[in-house]
Amino acid sequence: MPVLTRLIPAPVVVDIRAGALADLAGVLADQRISGSGKLAIAISGGSGRALRERLSDSLPGAxxxxxxxGTLDDAVKLAEAMKSGRYDAVVGLGGGKIIDCAKFAxxxxxxxxxxxATNLSHDGLCSPVATLDxxxxxxxxxxxxxxxxxxxxxxxxxxxxxxxRSGIGDALSNISAVADWELAHRVNGEDIDGLAAAMARQAGEAVLRHPGDLGDDGFLQVLAEGLVLTGISMSVAGDSRPASGACHEINHAFDLLFPQxxxxxxxxxxxxxxxxxHLRGAHQESVRMAGAxxxxxxxxxxxxxxxSADEFVQVVEFAPRTRPxxxxxxxxxxxSADGIKDAYADYVRAAGA
Structure with missing residues (x-):
């Protein structure tokens, strides 16, 4: 019998709304998560303590x-500390570093x-990847x-x-990342997962086209949903490809060449x-993205x-080495370096900067 469907790894609960934290205990009591209430909750030492005070009464077994x-050593230490607790589940309560440590542990x-998640800085909160120093x-x-x-x-x-703002940039970059994936498919025959590509691209497009701003609940909802969908798209693809192309190579090059x-x-x-x-000739899309x-x-x-422009040329020239x-x-x-410099000057003019 032919396989008619496929299983997609995805969370059993996604709760994105104002006031969601008040119902966290109910989410965690789901029998698929924790029937006994024994939970290991990872928090930061700063804002995490305030959240602990707010939530501890409703989570007596935690x-x-x-x-x-956000280091590998921190994640390993967390895992060691949790080993003997006979917990049902781990909760990462905080920003990206806390969640990545909790994921690994x-x-x-x-x-x-x-x-x-207590912030929306990037698409890693629901991805199958933990990024650790x-x-x-x-x-x-x-x-x-x-x-x-x-x-x-x-x-x-x-x-x-x-x-x-960081989450907005990460979500918008999906549009370019998927275009890179499609380019690799056309030129090199690289396999492309249409569902993963559609999820990632639509997540980016929704953020691009939403008329709201940073203080608008409707916009924050779309951004949060987009970042979650992007993480799931990586699981569907089995790879970071739906959300990582030239955009992330350039990001990694900045980090490696100019870490401070x-x-x-x-x-x-x-x-x-x-x-x-802009480089791929999608000038209208580039201008629209720059405007957003x-x-x-x-x-x-x-x-x-x-x-400087020369430093950016150095970054772009180095970028392909970050993801061989x-x-x-x-x-x-x-x-060439001169070609990048000319292209960047054209981009700056087109973007109206």
Whole structure:
């Protein structure tokens, strides 16, 4: 009998709305998550303590673990601390670093992970990847998807606005990443998963086209849903391809070449995506993306994040080395330094910067 469908790894609960945190105990009591109430909850030492005070009475069976930072060592220590607890599940309550540490630790001890995000800085909150700093710089580690995702829009609004801006740039970059994937399919015959590509692209397009701003619940809802869908698209594809192309190569190059000066993940990805769209000849789409970035307060040029044009040329020239084997518009064009410089000058003029 032919296979008529396929199973898609996805959370059993996704709760994105204002006030969602008030119902967290009910979500965690789901028999698929924790029948006994024995939970290991990872938090930061700062804002995490305030959340613990707010939630501890409703979660009497929980043990709370403060995570030092976003390093591999922190994640390993968290896993070791949880080993003897006989927990049903791990809860990562915080920003990206806390959730990534909790993801890795949960995978290490074989427990499901519930992601409770307190900011929307990037698309990793529901992805099958934990990004952690290590002795060599930064590594990406494969982990299971979260079994549940909870995002309280009231909490999101309390976070510094730079986190939301970063998430916007990361979501918009999906559009360029999928275009790179399609390019690799046309030129090299690389397999492309149409469902994963559609999910990632529509997540980015929804953010691009939404008329709201950073203080608008409707916009935050679309952004949060888009970031969750992007994470699921990576699980569907079995790879980060739906959300990572030239945009992320440029981001990684900024981080590696200028680790002390690099901007936020989403700022660099958004700039990289708008420039990559220009490189591929999608000039109207590039201008539209640059306009959306500017409207939400994100940078459109390298100079706006403190880099000269020559430094940006250096970044773009180095970018393909950050992901050997990945084919994007950068590898396709293989521009010289002078070619990159000319293309960047054209992009800046087109973007009206």
């Amino acid at each position: 043990s709370w673990f403060e995570v030092g930072g 949960a995978a290490r001890v074989g427990l499901p992970l519930v992601a409770v 290590n002795d060599a710089g930064r590594g990406s580690y494969g982990v299971p998807n979260p079994i549940a995702v909870v995002i309280d829009l009231d909490i999101i609004r309390e976070a510094p606005v730079r986190f939301v 000066r690099a901007a936020s993940h989403g700022e660099q990805c958004g700039l990289g995506a708008a420039f990559a769209m 970035l500017r409207r939400h307060g994100l940078p459109v040029t390298a100079e706006e994040i403190g880099f 084997g990945r084919y994007t518009i950068l590898e396709h064009l293989n521009l």
